[in-house]
Amino acid sequence: MKKLILAVALPAVLLASCGNKTENVDTEQVAALNERLEMAQDSKDSLIFLMSDIYSGVEEINVQEGLLYNLRGTDNVNKKQEIIENLARIKAELQAKQQRLDEMTARFNSANDKTGQLAKEVARLKTLISEKEARITELQAQLTNAQEQINTLNTEVSTTREALTQETQAKEQAQAETKQAQAETEAAVNDANKVYFAIGTSSELKNHGIVEKKFLGKTKVMQGNFEMSYFQTADRRTLSVIPCHNKKVKILTNQPKDSYEIVENADGTKSIKITNPTRFWSLSDFLVIRVG
Numbered sequence: 001m002k003k004l005i006l007a008v009a010l011p012a013v014l015l016a017s018c019g020n021k022t023e024n025v026d027t028e029q030v031a032a033l034n035e036r037l038e039m040a041q042d043s044k045d046s047l048i049f050l051m052s053d054i055y056s057g058v059e060e061i062n063v064q065e066g067l068l069y070n071l072r073g074t075d076n077v078n079k080k081q082e083i084i085e086n087l088a089r090i091k092a093e094l095q096a097k098q099q100r101l102d103e104m105t106a107r108f109n110s111a112n113d114k115t116g117q118l119a120k121e122v123a124r125l126k127t128l129i130s131e132k133e134a135r136i137t138e139l140q141a142q143l144t145n146a147q148e149q150i151n152t153l154n155t156e157v158s159t160t161r162e163a164l165t166q167e168t169q170a171k172e173q174a175q176a177e178t179k180q181a182q183a184e185t186e187a188a189v190n191d192a193n194k195v196y197f198a199i200g201t202s203s204e205l206k207n208h209g210i211v212e213k214k215f216l217g218k219t220k221v222m223q224g225n226f227e228m229s230y231f232q233t234a235d236r237r238t239l240s241v242i243p244c245h246n247k248k249v250k251i252l253t254n255q256p257k258d259s260y261e262i263v264e265n266a267d268g269t270k271s272i273k274i275t276n277p278t279r280f281w282s283l284s285d286f287l288v289i290r291v292g
Contacts, residue, residue, distance in 0.1 A: 084143050091136045098129050196231040197287035199244055210288055211252060221252050221288055236281050242272040246291035253288045255280050 198210055205211040209226035249262055249270045259280035261273045272289065274280045 084140060087136050087140055087143075091133060094129055094133060098126065190235065193236050195234050195236045195239065195281055195285045195287065196228075197234065197242060197289065198231045199242075199289045199291060200230070201292045202290055205252075205288065205290060211290075222286065231286070236277050236285075239277070240274050242274075242287075242289070243269070244271055244289060244291050245269050248292055250290045251287065252290050253286060254283050255287060256283070 198205065198208075200208070200210075202211065206213065208230040210222055210230065212220045243265070247268055247270060249272065251260070251272070256276075256279050259274065259276040259282075261275055262270055263273050264270050
């Protein structure tokens with residue numbers, strides 16, 4: 001609309017000033033002047049549009065800064081990286097727009113801005129751009145420093161986790177070795193305290209090679225090959241009574257007589273009661289009992 005008013009008004013003013021000398025007006029000069037006015041208005045409009053675009057970029061900086069404050073106290077690395085990239089992009093765009101602003105204001109004749117208001121706005125905008133560029137640099141430094149701290153913490157956590165894993169593995173290995181040693185020790189102790197006893201009639205003991213009748217009726221106990229499977233096993237620490245389930249009981253091996261007693265049960269059968277286990281098994285781990 002301004003272009004139209006300028007284009008219409010200017011010829012009218014020129015004609016009025018000349019009165020009856022309109023035939024002497026140089027129409028080509030009028031057209032050229034009108035074109036220069038239109039170009040000046042176009043330049044002013046373009047400059048204002050550019051300034052508006054710059055203000056939008058400044059507002060985007062504020063938005064990104066708000067997002068950054070919302071992320072404080074978190075470790076959202078991807079979002080922080082996105083903000084870093086956005087700030088770098090905005091900074092580059094502002095620098096390019098400032099260069100265009102400098103070029104346009106240099107071409108724009110100050111005479112076209114009669115009040116100087118546009119020039120003042122351009123100057124204020126340049127100051128604002130400088131301030132925002134400095135703020136972007138500050139935010140980028142904060143983000144970079146924060147990322148470095150996060151990387152350091154991640155490294156420390158990783159190192160601590162690795163050390164903890166190694167410590168746990170070493171502890172588990174030590175526990176396993178201790179448990180195995182204890183089991184082996186317990187097995188060795190149990191084996192050392194293992195005793196064997198066999199109960200049977202004369203014929204049963206003889207059939208299994210445990211006793212052998214010798215000349216003049218002497219009995220030889222466990223002198224040759226005998227069946228080990230015929231013997232029962234027990235722990236000398238817990239074995240105190242051996243039920244024989246028979247009324248006639250005799251120990252054929254050389255257990256000390258003062259280390260045991262042959263006692264009678266309620267049903268008339270007899271059992272061997274070990275009164276001194278250490279002495280009872282001191283001469284041999286084998287016990288042969290004949291019944292019947």
